[in-house]
Amino acid sequence: MENSKRTVTCGELRKGDVGKNVVLNGWVSRSRDLGGLVFIQLRDRYGITQVMVGDGASDELKKIASSLKSEYCIAVAGTVAARSEKDVNPDMATGEIEVEAKEIEIFTTSQELPFSIEEVRQKDGTVVLPNEDLRLKYRYLDLRREPMQKNIILRSQVTFATREYLTSKGFLEIETPTFIKSTPEGARDYLVPSRVHPGKFYSLPQSPQLYKQLLMVSGFDKYFQIARCYRDEDARGDRQPEFTQIDMEMSFTNREEVLTTTEGMMQYIFKKTLNYELPAKFDRISWDDAFDLYGSDKPDLRFELKMQDAAFMADLSDFNAFKAGAANAAKEIERHKRSGLKALVVKNVADKYSRKMIEALESVAKINHAKGLAWMKVDAEGKFEGGISKFFAGKESEICGKLGAEKNDLLLFVSDEKWQVACVALGAVRKQLGKDLNLYNPKDEFHFAWIIDFPYFAWNEDENHWETEHHMFTLPQKKYWDTLESDPGAVKGDLYDLVLNGYELASGSMRINDPALQQRIFKIVGYSEERAQKAFGFLVQAFKFGAPPHGGIAPGLDRLVMLMRHEESIHEVIAFPKNNLAASPMDECPSVVDQQQLDDLHLKCTEIEKE
Amino acid sequence: MENSKRTVTCGELRKGDVGKNVVLNGWVSRSRDLGGLVFIQLRDRYGITQVMVGDGASDELKKIASSLKSEYCIAVAGTVAARSEKDVNPDMATGEIEVEAKEIEIFTTSQELPFSIEEVRQKDGTVVLPNEDLRLKYRYLDLRREPMQKNIILRSQVTFATREYLTSKGFLEIETPTFIKSTPEGARDYLVPSRVHPGKFYSLPQSPQLYKQLLMVSGFDKYFQIARCYRDEDARGDRQPEFTQIDMEMSFTNREEVLTTTEGMMQYIFKKTLNYELPAKFDRISWDDAFDLYGSDKPDLRFELKMQDAAFMADLSDFNAFKAGAANAAKEIERHKRSGLKALVVKNVADKYSRKMIEALESVAKINHAKGLAWMKVDAEGKFEGGISKFFAGKESEICGKLGAEKNDLLLFVSDEKWQVACVALGAVRKQLGKDLNLYNPKDEFHFAWIIDFPYFAWNEDENHWETEHHMFTLPQKKYWDTLESDPGAVKGDLYDLVLNGYELASGSMRINDPALQQRIFKIVGYSEERAQKAFGFLVQAFKFGAPPHGGIAPGLDRLVMLMRHEESIHEVIAFPKNNLAASPMDECPSVVDQQQLDDLHLKCTEIEKE
The missing domain is CATH 3.30.930.10 (Bira Bifunctional Protein; Domain 2)
Incomplete structure (x- = not known):
């Protein structure tokens, strides 16, 4: 071919281009030889164009066309032609035309492929991928897949x-x-x-x-x-x-x-x-609320289903497992204003949930460190049944009233001395329910939220000292500056995480710009001056020359x-x-x-x- | 200060802003305390704004203003005021206004600086920089310099x-x-x-x-x-x-x-x-021409001054040093169509160039591997004088005619058996002349050019084999494909360098996409199949699946x-x-x-x- 450089891509020809002489470059995606008539699906990153080698083609051209195999890289010079009405392919952007080849140049041939570039589906419609290591070994071919x-x-x-x-x-x-x-x-x-x-x-x-x-x-x-x-x-x-x-x-x-x-x-x-279109403002949820309502600092908010505090239930019966969750977390209640007895009310599924299905949920709770998952259903008469119902018989109206439960609802509970343990475990159950029941709001494909007001310090049980939850350059919120040393556990940081659909997408904070405050943090987390100097000396030094307030x-x-x-x-x-x-x-x-x-x-x- | 976050930057206030209440954040660039009246040059990356603490300020504000030192990071709340006519600073974008401070908050103070952030000039006007390692040690301060x-x-x-x-x-x-x-x-x-x-x-x-x-x-x-x-x-x-x-x-x-x-x-x-505005097209100069005319594959084209072939002069005298340059490069002449006897005609400087100045140029030539730098001048009568003039007495008209030399021109020559050696050495002299005589065209601040048609292979004298000049994936120009093995030295690559003001800015080439051609290159440069496989096996393998023509x-x-x-x-x-x-x-x-x-x-x- 005299000039085999493409004049158009494989994605752009339309009916209005009929009659034009064009050169296409690309890969043979498929090629059908109908004896004298060869149809080639030619692919580049912009799309696929059908190339036709017709009856009138020269023997040489027919020979080349017949020799084409998958993933040969070729140039085609030809004329854009309209497809007959029955051959129009509405699923293809270029489906109204084809290119009648006048010349074909094979740039390079291809060996047999280790896997198909075209999508392969099982009978049930699921897409089959080659195994990961094969995909990675031939990544350059894997990347050709749409x-x-x-x-x-x-x-x-x-x-x-x-x-x-x-x-x-x-x-x-x-x-x-x-x-x-x-x-x-x-x-x-x-x-x-x-x-x-x-x-x-x-x-x-x-x-x-x-x-x-x-x-x-x-x-x-x-x-x-x-x-x-x-x-x-x-x-x-x-x-x-x-x-x-x-x-x-x-x-x-x-x-x-x-x-x-x-x-x-x-x-x-x-x-x-x-x-x-994302909303103009993203939700802002405090770290305390995120755990309390969703059991996670990266909650999936594409569905509502909030956890509730059920501490009031501890006094309503002799059910011992609830006592710990409600009572033994005095300090945490004070700090987080919440107890370790958490409830989920799952609407209108009681008749669908078998004991076995509930056991599956319990195992999710247990993997997440709950001692168990207590449950009961509200039956068609509004009475509790199953699970722990016997402990709460007769209290239906108070409990359902407070929790907003109705007939045919499933009630799930985790109780733990530690508020956060209860939240995380029941939060995992919540997440599982979201999937199992497909609770996702279809109008809420991407749900962003900010998690704010994180605890600044965390107690390292193994090494018996305070650590920072994020990093040591994070600014503690100003209202805690006087009590950093006296009550580290209460300090909130000027920290924020951006979460999307249950994933942590970003972490950030306002930073310390005062060298003296920085030294106090180093001291609380047990960094000697020498260690801090060795690790971050140049930053600490830099801050002595007028560091601006900053964050990121x-x-x-x-x-x-x-x-x-x-x-x-x-x-x-x-x-x-x-x-x-x-x-x-x-x-x-x-x-x-x-x-x-x-x-x-x-x-x-x-x-x-x-x- | 209730809200110390800036409302404007230090570069944006103009006369039209007079009367506005603003908050500025930045660094104290300079501060003059005139007793009761303090002037602060406040800097951020957008500019400098003058802040004034006037007679009417509170004692507290005056005290803060007096305490400010260089590079304190501060916030200033105040009102934009017009400067009196005599105080207008036309060199400053904000020079028509100043901000009368109502409040100042010191974010952070600064230690004494290791060097000045403001420009320091010697008496002769040259800028003095701190030493490199000090600049790098305090890079965060060095980066504050304009x-x-x-x-x-x-x-x-x-x-x-x-x-x-x-x-x-x-x-x-x-x-x-x-x-x-x-x-x-x-x-x-x-x-x-x-x-x-x-x-x-x-x-x-x-x-x-x-x-x-x-x-x-x-x-x-x-x-x-x-x-x-x-x-x-x-x-x-x-x-x-x-x-x-x-x-x-x-x-x-x-x-x-x-x-x-x-x-x-x-x-x-x-x-x-x-x-x-760069020109619509950049010059394209073959590698041969680049060396022949400028003695470099990254010529500085901000000035003309081209070298010339002076082979004809070898026959005009007994001057032996010219014979080698003109004659002994038969193969190179054939290949590059040029000899190893190169001349530079420097216009109208003969009376300015002392023997000592010419010796300085000769040392440049010698550092660049010339055996010497021959020279002569055209005097006011059009006769040759000095240097090698005695060998060419009486030939003025032929030589000046062919080289385009005139009265008061300086003629410089390098002769070497090897064309490229002569070119490089005299090219270095050319570059030196450009600086010495400030030959740069002031309208040509940025002069781009393409160097094209590079030799593909170079002979490695030490290891006695061919190497590629660029890399092994470069495409040899098509017209040499049949003679790759039989005459590697003649092969030109589909290679191009982009040069700017005498620097190589970019290197690129069209690439091989044919596995067989790639193997031939590996073989010519002495790569065993095993070595090629070990080093580039995955690329060679990839090319077996239909590699497109490509370059970059x-x-x-x-x-x-x-x-x-x-x-x-x-x-x-x-x-x-x-x-x-x-x-x-x-x-x-x-x-x-x-x-x-x-x-x-x-x-x-x-x-x-x-x-």
Whole structure:
């Protein structure tokens, strides 16, 4: 072919283009040879166009057309023709036309594929995927599949929309170093040995936290970066050695501004890329309420079903299991204004729920550390039946009145000395019910919420000291500044999490900018001056030169795109992810390196994995 | 102060704002206490606003105002007032107004600074900077300086403009992994030891080359990424362990499209961020011409001054040094159509150039491997004088005619058996003359050009084999496909470099997509199948499934921004660079890590640097 460069993509030809001479480039998605007549579905990332090699074609062209196999990469020169009415394919954007080939050039051929690029479905309609390691080994082919194309394209659109929004709001994107100092805090660092400085190591950042705070000290006042981050953690479903976050920080700001900026960004992203309208304001739920009502600090709010406090029930019977939940949590009740006796009223399902189904729910509660799941039903006469009903016979009107229970409702209870244990366990049951009963509001595909007012400190039982729940640069809420040392457990932080559909999407906080306050935090969590100096000395030092009030947040990009595409793993939205052993079957990394490379780095391996 | 959050920035108040109540946040740039009257220059990244604490202020406010020192971070609430005519500062955007403070809140104080944030000039006007390591140690303060603020802000604007342009052209930004397989090719890799796989290592990418080519195999057809790259090289002025490139790749394309896309991108970036119009087309100069005319494959084209071939002069005299240059390069003459006897005619400077000044030029030539720098002048009568003039007496008219020399011109010559040696040496003299005589065209602040038609192979004298000049995935130009093996030295690659003001800004090429052609290249450069398989097996494998024709380029972001700001080091355009020992004086990395971290990674250090 004289000029085989495409003049149009495989997604753009329409009826109005009939008669045009075009060149298409792409991959043979399917090819049917009807003897003298060959139909080729030619694919690129923009779509599929049908190419026809007709009766009138030269023998040479027919020969080439007949030789085409799946995933050959070819050029087709030809003329756009209208399909006859019966051949129009309404499911295809280009379904009204086909291209009558005049010439075909095979750029490159293809071996037999390890798996199909086209969707494969079982008889019941479920999509069958090749196994994960095969997909990762041939990732370049896996990425040709339509869902992966959509995922990667959406990811690109999301990052660009993010940058558009933040840039329009005066944010600067500033690159921070990925070779930083290793600090033995938080998760495990990935290290990079230095050749120039024997025995010394760089660390790859778990986040740009310290550097973005330094940029605030430098006066860049609105920073963001779509930043690669690294954590050497043991594999769990959703973990990758490297991941990406939308890292943001602002000076001369307050919580309200960080929250509304983030809301504006999400609204813009969802509107621009999915044409989905998010609400103008996201719910704000205190950490206490999140646990109390949903049993989680990342509640799935696509369905209502709130937990209730049932402490009043402890006095209504001799049922001992309820006493502990209601009574033995005096200090927690004081702090959280709630008891450890929690109830769920599941509307109008009592007749559907067998003992076996309830046992399945109980096992969910128990996995989540409940001692058990108490239950009873309200029968057709409004009487309690089953489970613990005998303890509460005759109290129907008081209990149903207070809990808002009616005929045919199922009542579920968890009681625990510890308020949070009860909440988490019954919250897990709540989540399970959401799935089992498909309680999701179809108009609420993406439900964002802010969780605010987190506890600042947590008591580390094993090591017998206070720790910070988030990180040590978080600002304690001002009303607790006088009682940081005297009652650490009561302190709330100026902390906020953004949750979406039951996932934590972002974590952020206002930061400390006063070196003296910072030192008090170090002291409460048992950091010696020396240790604090060694780990964070340069940040503490920087704060001595006029640090502005500042705060920020860091939505996870991988998870955001995963949720936007309703995928279940971030593997699906990363072009070349690692498997659950942090390895890549495609390029076989990590791998053994040359002795010379180790010598250069002044290193010896003490152990070598067997192949 | 009840609400100390700013309502305006320090750069935006104008005469029309007089009378408004505002809150400013920023740093005290300067503060003058005139006894009862305090003037504060308050700075943020948007500008400086003068704050005045007047006679009528409360004692408390006066006390606070008097206590302010440089770089205190404060909030000021006050009223915008017009300055009296004599106090108007036309050099300041906010110079027509000042803010009469009603309240001042000190967010944080500042220690004494290690160096001034304001510009410091010597008496002769040259700017004095603190020493590099001090700047890097207190980088967060160094970044408060106005030139650094401008550099970092421009960098952010450049990256956004890049993304806007490429996105508008249908490019997708796709993140490629930074944990990849180490291949002992090219520069030295940085390694990341694996904890999960003892004795194995990830490598950090020197560029996303293989992965962007895989994305082409996947069908993403227009890819870019502003990508962090890593090279463990010994420090030279312009090197950083981590650097950033605008990585691009396209499928179903050709050289023309890659070049015009890159030109369009640069035009857009320069227009949007500097309001500078680049020409619609950049010069295209063959590699042969670049050396022949400018002595470099990254010529500085902001001034004309071309070298000329002076082979004809060898026959005009007995001057032996010219014979070699003209004659002994027969093969090169055949290949490059040029000789090794090169001349420069420097217009109208003969009377200004002393013997000593010419000796300085000769030393430049010699450092660049010339045996010497021959010279003569054309005197006021049109006769040759000085240097080698005695060999060419009486030939003035022929020589001046052919070289275009006139009265008072200085003629400089380098002659060498090797064409390229002569070109490089005289080209270095050319560059020096450009600086010495300030030959730069003031209307040509940024002069881009393409260098094309590079030699594909280079002969490695030490190891006695052919190597590729660029990388092994580059496409040889089609007309050489039949003679790859029989005459590798003649092969030109489908390669292109983008140069700007004498710097190489980008390197790119069309790539091989035919596995058989790829194998031929591996063979010519002496790669065994096993070695090629080990290093690039997954790419070669991928190409067996229908690889599209593709090509790309990768402009260096650090260098681009450096040149746009007329800086001399990329350190000036990176927020937190490493020093020339690949270390950061601020956070003291690289550093010794805990034994536990090494144990986790199954590593032992064979040597530890002394502090």
